[in-house]
Amino acid sequence: MLAVVPPEYFPRLERVALALRAGRLVLADTFQYSRQSFHNRTRLRNPQGWQWISVPLRAHQHGVPIDQAAVGQLRGWQRRHWRAFCYNYRTTPYFEFFEPRLEEIFQQEWTTLGALTCATVLLTLQLFEIDTPVVRASELVGRPASVAAIARVLAADTLLLPENTAAIDRTAAAQVYALRFKEPVYRQNFEGFVPGMTALDLLFNLGPIEARALLEAHSEVMPV
Numbered sequence: 001m002l003a004v005v006p007p008e009y010f011p012r013l014e015r016v017a018l019a020l021r022a023g024r025l026v027l028a029d030t031f032q033y034s035r036q037s038f039h040n041r042t043r044l045r046n047p048q049g050w051q052w053i054s055v056p057l058r059a060h061q062h063g064v065p066i067d068q069a070a071v072g073q074l075r076g077w078q079r080r081h082w083r084a085f086c087y088n089y090r091t092t093p094y095f096e097f098f099e100p101r102l103e104e105i106f107q108q109e110w111t112t113l114g115a116l117t118c119a120t121v122l123l124t125l126q127l128f129e130i131d132t133p134v135v136r137a138s139e140l141v142g143r144p145a146s147v148a149a150i151a152r153v154l155a156a157d158t159l160l161l162p163e164n165t166a167a168i169d170r171t172a173a174a175q176v177y178a179l180r181f182k183e184p185v186y187r188q189n190f191e192g193f194v195p196g197m198t199a200l201d202l203l204f205n206l207g208p209i210e211a212r213a214l215l216e217a218h219s220e221v222m223p224v
Contacts, residue, residue, distance in 0.1 A: 001177060001221075002156040004137075004147045006031045006066060007117035008038040009055055010198040011124055014162060014181045017219040019125055019132045020212060021179060022160050027121060029067040029114040030137040030145040033057075039066055040113055042198040046088045050194050053081045055116060065145070067114030067138040082106040085200075092189045092204040098127050102200075114138065124199055129208045148172035166224045176224045184214045 003022035007029055008015055019025045033039050041054035056072035064070075082103060089095045105123060110116040118136055125132065137143065137150055144150045147169040151159060157174040166178035183195050187205055202211045 001158045001160040002026065002151065002154060002173075003160045003179075004028055004150050005162060006037075006039060007114065007121050008042065009040050009053075009117050010042040010120045010200055012038065012042070012196065013183055013199045013202060013215065014179070015121070016124060016128055016130070016199040017181050017215040018160065018162060018179050019134075020128075020130050020215055021219060021221055022132055024154075025132050025134045026137055026140075026150050026154070027118050027134060028137045028145075028147070028150065029118060030065050030143050032063045033061055033066050033069040033113060035062050039117060040069075043196055044084055044088050045188050045190060045194055045197050045201050046084075047190050050197060051084065051088075053084050055110075055113065057113060061113075065114070065138075066117065067112060067136070069113040071110050071113055071116065078106040078108075089189060089200075089204045094207045095204045098200075098203070101127070124203075127203055127208065128199070128212060130212070146172075160221065161224075163222075170224045178222050178224050180220045180222050182218045184218045186214060 001022055002024050003018050004026045007027040041052050043050045056074040056077055058070040058072050061069040140153050144153050151173045159173040159176045161169055161178060163178040163180050166176055170176045185193050186202055
């Protein structure tokens with residue numbers, strides 16, 4: 001099954017579960033950037049509950065294709081994001097094993113949102129030890145910018161989509177399935193449980209083997 005979703009900055013658990021269930025994943029970086037989305041931000045668990053970390057963008061990027069949205073020149077954002085990860089996760093059981101590879105993301109200069117978000121998705125899947133093949137929509141012939149167009153270019157007759165969008169694109173392929181995902185409750189680094197964090201929150205606390213098992217147990221592929 002072909003899964004199609006826009007890339008998220010250090011994606012949420014549902015996106016990782018989708019990749020785990022898919023035969024191939026397309027990161028739809030040709031879709032339009034939208035404010036108040038997870039395209040350029042994610043949530044980290046912290047002692048007070050949670051916090052946003054957001055990638056600054058240049059003005060007037062709303063509606064621009066994600067792969068062309070320009071990262072802003074606000075100085076020091078990479079350092080602040082890295083420090084937030086370290087402060088909130090360095091005492092988790094598995095952070096130290098992934099720290100060097102995660103830090104590399106924040107040591108690079110990024111000019112476009114698409115390049116950055118796709119890099120964070122690929123890294124997240126690698127750290128989860130998920131080997132689903134991944135391609136960017138911007139690399140496909142004609143830069144297809146809809147689920148149906150991507151399916152046509154790749155001659156895909158079976159799609160796997162997030163449950164909240166599957167009904168919208170139910171005619172995009174011969175067979176369309178939805179991923180029903182119920183976020184698991186798991187041990188976090190601070191008291192209590194707060195849902196909706198970056199998928200790395202689960203990984204740093206439980207490690208890749210247990211994390212993948214939880215995602216499989218809490219996701220189900222359903223026909224639309």
